[in-house]
Amino acid sequence: MDLFDVLAIVLTLTAGFSYLNYRFIRLPVTIGVMVIAACCKVTGDTLYSGCDRLV
Numbered sequence: 001m002d003l004f005d006v007l008a009i010v011l012t013l014t015a016g017f018s019y020l021n022y023r024f025i026r027l028p029v030t031i032g033v034m035v036i037a038a039c040c041k042v043t044g045d046t047l048y049s050g051c052d053r054l055v
């Protein structure tokens with residue numbers, strides 16, 4: 001995956017998080033995106049740590 005692909009994914013995720021914040025959470029934009037990203041990180045870390053036991 002090159003730099004362009006990574007930037008496209010990050011930009012798409014940020015736009016999606018901004019939409020979710022605008023539509024449902026209604027926090028200020030910067031705080032809302034940060035909160036959603038932090039929740040996704042915690043959830044991803046939890047799911048990924050369970051996968052380590054499967055290998």
